[in-house]
Amino acid sequence: MSSSSGSLARYIAVRLLLVIPMIWVLLTIVFFLLRVAPGDPVSAAVGGKLSEEALDTRRAALGLDRPLIVQYLDYLGDVVRLDFGATISDNRPVLDIIRDQGGATLTLTIGAFLFALLIGLPLGRLAGRRRDTALDAGIRVFGVVSYAAPIFWVGIMLVILVVKLFPGWPTYDIASVTTKFTTEPRTHILLVDTILAGDGAAVQDVLKHHVLPCFALGLLLSGVIIRLVRVNVIQAMQGDYVEAARARGIPERQVVRRHAFRNALVPVITVIGLQVALTLSGAILTERTFNWPGLGTELVQYVTARDYVAVQGLVTFFALVVVIVSLLVDVLNALVDPRVRY
Amino acid sequence: MKSDDVVISARDLRVWYGTAGLPVRAVDGVSFEIRSGEILGLVGESGCGKSTLGRGLLGLLPDGAARDGELFFRERDMLRLKRREQHALRGRELGLIFQEPLTRLNPLMRISEHFSETLKTHHRGIGKDEIESRSLEALRVMGIPPTRFRAYPHEFSGGMRQRLMIALTLVLRPAFVVADEPTTALDVLVEAQIIRMLHDLRDTYETSLLLITHNLGIIAEACDRVAVMYAGRIVEIGDAHTVFRAPQHPYTRELLRSTISLSTTGLNYIEGAPPDLSDPPPGCRFHPRCPDAMQVCERRAPVPRVQPSGSRTECWAADHANGLVTLTEDERIPLAKEVIALADEA
Structure with missing residues (x-):
């Protein structure tokens, strides 16, 4: 261990190399799962309307009659060249879908994460500090319920509540129609575009639309964070270094914040990274509930259409996001905890 | 200094x-x-x-x-x-x-x-x-x-x-x-x-x-x-050299005997274990394990007394040997072995 920055660079390099086999395994699983599932794009679109021969002709035109292994290698070759193709059902380039609708999913998940941290960290810390009190019990119940409750039900309940309490507050879609049509798409992330346009009213409109879906999804995530932070705070408070800090006369508030809480967050960072997958799957349901024009909504439609190309492309994109975030989390972990090195 | x-x-x-x-x-x-x-x-x-x-x-x-x-x-x-x-x-x-x-x-x-x-x-x-x-x-x-x-x-x-x-x-x-x-x-x-x-x-x-x-x-x-x-009490305290040269309390003596050195030929240990501190034995807390235990040790707790050597000790046997207290014949009867075993059990 000559210098810590050198080993950190090495650590990141090793983690980056590990991404390649991870992606390959993911691509393979997605490819074969789709083929194993009953139905194909042709039968889903025109099945029962045309004769078997006509269907086979269409399949042949799409190359679906070739041996699976050939299709698989062909697909891998395309992916290596970053060519995700165009959808079978409506001939849209997959990359265009990701570009146009990825932004909405992105801001939804980031917003949800912010809410989750905002709710989860302080509540988890409070429950951990006031262990086995009524407050602790209350927070734990809240955590379990918010984690276990189905997002569409929570979403609908929130909508009903908001409609009653704040009539006029937007409860679906990412923005009002006027904002959508007047904002010039530059980054294709609506919130960023309205900010770039300098349109204050539009920014406000988009932000307002974000509150409810982000809060609903954030609530789901906060349940995990609360439990995790609580357990780790309890454990860290019993740490030997915490007692040692007290013995040096460090004020209790500082002991909790600098010694216990910081150490409690190390495992929390890792698990929060893993929650990205949960957030994305939650985002799909959230988007359906709030009519959100994101990738989740698209994915559901393409799965129904058995659109191999679209589903492969979108799922690969989701997987990439999860992989990249977990990479970032690992790097963040290595930055926070000097013991994490390869 | x-x-x-x-x-x-x-x-x-x-x-x-x-x-x-x-x-x-x-x-x-x-x-x-x-x-x-x-x-x-x-x-x-x-x-x-x-x-x-x-x-x-x-x-x-x-x-x-x-x-x-x-x-x-x-x-x-x-x-x-x-x-x-x-x-x-x-x-x-x-x-x-x-x-x-x-x-x-x-x-x-x-x-x-x-x-x-x-x-x-x-x-x-x-x-x-x-x-x-x-x-x-x-x-x-x-x-x-x-x-x-x-x-x-x-x-x-x-x-x-x-x-x-x-x-x-x-x-x-x-x-x-x-x-x-x-x-x-x-x-x-x-x-x-x-x-x-x-x-x-x-x-x-x-x-x-x-x-x-x-x-x-x-x-x-x-x-x-x-x-x-x-068992929660200081049974002997004094100058380190004095205590080591002339331990007054049987527990100190046994502890010293239990140390291992190059000249050690056999291992010495004190039988039994320290008592449960939520319910210590009556009298002197060491009496169930003490080789010198007498009737008085079980009945009354010894009080700290400064011995002629200069150490302060809580022990009837030391007090008696050094003429600090006068014990009756009855009180000096050694505790029977089975009593020790019984107390140890408790």
Whole structure:
């Protein structure tokens, strides 16, 4: 261990190399799962309307009659060249879908994460500090319920509540129609575009639309964070270094914040990274509930259409996001905890 | 070097833990004094209340523990101090060195951050340069090179981490330090080194030290006086040489006999185990295991008496042998073996 920055660079390099086999395994699983599932794009679109021969002709035109292994290698070759193709059902380039609708999913998940941290960290810390009190019990119940409750039900309940309490507050879609049509798409992330346009009213409109879906999804995530932070705070408070800090006369508030809480967050960072997958799957349901024009909504439609190309492309994109975030989390972990090195 | 001012004085100090059943009286009425620059060794078996006493002196007890009796640090009545005042004394005046050094440093903080946090807490407005010079001086005394100042705890060995902990305690120049088995987790060479360093501290800083250990060799090597603890009480206390040369209490004698040296031909041990501190035996607490136990030992608890050798001892046999008390024939009848076995069972 000559210098810590050198080993950190090495650590990141090793983690980056590990991404390649991870992606390959993911691509393979997605490819074969789709083929194993009953139905194909042709039968889903025109099945029962045309004769078997006509269907086979269409399949042949799409190359679906070739041996699976050939299709698989062909697909891998395309992916290596970053060519995700165009959808079978409506001939849209997959990359265009990701570009146009990825932004909405992105801001939804980031917003949800912010809410989750905002709710989860302080509540988890409070429950951990006031262990086995009524407050602790209350927070734990809240955590379990918010984690276990189905997002569409929570979403609908929130909508009903908001409609009653704040009539006029937007409860679906990412923005009002006027904002959508007047904002010039530059980054294709609506919130960023309205900010770039300098349109204050539009920014406000988009932000307002974000509150409810982000809060609903954030609530789901906060349940995990609360439990995790609580357990780790309890454990860290019993740490030997915490007692040692007290013995040096460090004020209790500082002991909790600098010694216990910081150490409690190390495992929390890792698990929060893993929650990205949960957030994305939650985002799909959230988007359906709030009519959100994101990738989740698209994915559901393409799965129904058995659109191999679209589903492969979108799922690969989701997987990439999860992989990249977990990479970032690992790097963040290595930055926070000097013991994490390869 | 030694001056006569008392730094720590305890009288009939008690510490107990509230549990679901009976309270555990881990420290049950101990009295002693530690003078400026003095090293008092505290020995005894595991579970006799040594660590509880050490922590009790600093008020570093877990929730549900309580203290009673009298405890003075210089003129300050420690048991009447407000929590905040007591907290402020910790580190600055009263230090604690732990048994297990590996986990006592915050793994996310550099050594330098530990020092600056500690110094800033107790010296408001201290400058960066002063923090560094004082920290490096403390590290130098403990033999840690200044190049390691910005390293993380996991980059040090166990022995070095214990020296770091000691340096971190001493950088504040506390008047009194409790060292709770500081070398138990370390190998013998490092042990000797650390004990020498602790011993030298009194010359450098005139720190008073309560050195808790179950290693009698350490006591002989480093301590001025020694207190022997059994089942929550100090059964013998006195000048280290006197106690070692002429132990007055049978427990002290048996402890000394149990030490292993090159000339040891057989292993000696004290039969039985220390009693349950929530329900100690009546009379003298050592009587179920004592080879010299008499009828009186079971009936009445001995009181501390200064023996002719100069040690203060709680033992009927010693009192009688030295002519400090007159016991009747009945009282002097040795306890029968089966009684011992029975009491041991309980």
